[in-house]
Each structure stands twice: as structure tokens, then as C-alpha cells.
Amino acid sequence: AVLSYGFVDFYNNTVVATDTLSPYGDNSGVYQAGDGGSDGVMTVKNNIFVDNYVGMIRAGDSFLYASNNLYFNNETDALSVTADDGNNVTADPMFVDGANGDYRLLAGSPAIDAGVDVGLPYEGAAPDMGAYEGEGITGIAENGGEIPRTFALKQNFPNPFNPTTMIEYDLPKLTHVKLIIYNSLGQEVKVLVDKHQSSGSFKVEWNGRDKYGNRLSSGFYFCRIQADGFVKTSKMLLLK
Secondary structure (H helix, E strand, C coil): CEEEECEEEEECCEEECCCCECCCCCECCEEEECECCECEEEEEECCEEECCCCCCEECCCEEEEEECCEEECCCCCCECCCEECCCCEECCCCEEEHHHCEEEECCCCCCCCCCCCCCCCCCCCCCCCCCCCCCCCCCCCCCCCCCCCCCEECCCECCCECCCEEEEEEECCCEEEEEEEEECCCCEEEEEEEEEECCEEEEEEECCECCCCCECCCEEEEEEEEECCEEEEEEEEECC
């Protein structure tokens, strides 16, 4: 939650499942109170409020201006907003996997291109709600691609290969992924991936070397993926 005294711009945030106690005894997603006897001013735009006890609340001697926010499944979406400029959305934001903390937006989300220009960089026709956009920002899924529906490990290409090959796999949600190369005796040769990754399609290149950097001999090798209970192995042939 946000507790503010003074003048605050609150832009492009995703606020989920807050239950924060304010000094006035109110649970509030965003709470704005005046600065002593003077007026505070808060501007709230391009945000997503989901599953909060109170989506937004204004109290005290302050002024809260809001527009272009998305509300979904809050106890109260907005209370005592001084000036609501409209263009708000009341709909499921279509998170990739909100239950597991992946708050990126699926293609077709009503929050995409539904914001208003507040002077921050953005891509597309208008800012997306819920996160900053621009170079280096990875909080929003690419609009042009679809999130994979199922886990998958695809056949490496080229196969046979010498000396490098590309391995592609799909993740429908945020999860921990292990991608490991084994030899024909079942011995671990190289760990290519061992980390949490968000949903999407990924490619990893293997250069035919083991974990010590040694070039491997010709023969069959096996690529095994483990991700959220999904396990699959593919057979690869290294030729020299």
C-alpha cells in the first residue's frame, strides 16, 4: 500500500492483495492523507488494482486525481476520489500466472494500450497499465507472440550436428527449469539451464563441450528438461 503526505505521482504500478492498516484504521490499497493542515495532492494513473481490500481511498485534507486505472475484484475500487477523469477499466487484467506472481500481461489483455501519456516512455498506441515500458523493461509480455499453452521440449536443430546445435523449449508459466545434457551412459555432461524463468519460448545453444570446456567425442547425447513436474528427454547425435 502507499501512505503519502504531500504531493505524489503514482503511475504504472500493479497493486495486488494489499491489506495494509492506515493510521485512520482503514485497510487501503492506496491511501492519501493531507500534509498536516495543508492540502496534499496525489495523481493516480495507469495502475492495475486486483484483489485488494480497498482499491483506492482518499481521506484527510488531501486531493486525489485518478484516471486510466484497471480495477478487478477489489472490496472497493475507488472511494472519495476528488476528480475521476474516467477511462477506467473494470475487467480481469489477464495476468500470465498471477497466482504464482507472474503479473505480465497476456496478449489481448484490456490493460494493453489502455493508459494515458504521463511523460514516461511507452510502446504501442498508448501506455500499458501496470508497469513501465521501454528498453530494458521486461515486465510486460510481447504483444506479438502468444504464451505457450503447454510445456514442450523440441528436437534440437541441426541434428546430427557439428559442433553446435540449438535446443528450444516452451514454458506456459513461471517456473524453475533444469536443462541438462547426458551422455549415453547416463552421466551428466553439461547443465545448460538451472534457474527460474517466466513463460515463453526459449532457445539455448550447446557447443558440444562438457562442463569443463572439453570437446566431446562423436556419439549420442541426451537433452533432458525438468519444469514443474514436466520431464522429457530428446536424443541428439554429435558427428565429427
